[in-house]
Amino acid sequence: MDQIEFIEAIKIVVKETAINDIKSMLTNPPEKKTGREKIELSKWYNNLNENDKSFIHTIIRESVESSVFGFLCVLDGVRAIEGREKGELKLYYEKNTLSILLNDFNSEYLHDLFNAV
Numbered sequence: 001m002d003q004i005e006f007i008e009a010i011k012i013v014v015k016e017t018a019i020n021d022i023k024s025m026l027t028n029p030p031e032k033k034t035g036r037e038k039i040e041l042s043k044w045y046n047n048l049n050e051n052d053k054s055f056i057h058t059i060i061r062e063s064v065e066s067s068v069f070g071f072l073c074v075l076d077g078v079r080a081i082e083g084r085e086k087g088e089l090k091l092y093y094e095k096n097t098l099s100i101l102l103n104d105f106n107s108e109y110l111h112d113l114f115n116a117v
Contacts, residue, residue: 001093007113018064072111
């Protein structure tokens with residue numbers, strides 16, 4: 001798996017799944033283990049007209065994309081998660097004897113690839 005394959009997988013497995021899960025929760029929250037707040041959100045959402053629901057979908061998509069982008073910025077080392085003397089996060093993909101550094105600081109940043117792919 002290289003950087004582009006990683007980003008493509010993140011877009012499907014993380015981004016799109018999160019978006020669909022939130023839409024599903026709003027449309028029809030699961031009966032079990034659903035708190036009162038989620039039930040109230042669902043009632044509110046289901047009473048919206050289609051145009052307003054479309055705006056909510058846009059907000060959901062933008063929110064999830066912003067979160068994933070921010071996390072990739074942290075992995076790339078361009079968004080600090082600690083003080084002055086910061087360390088480095090290294091993300092490797094390993095399979096059998098293969099080991100690839102996905103957030104190689106000498107290569108294209110993951111957060112830039114996220115916007116480009």
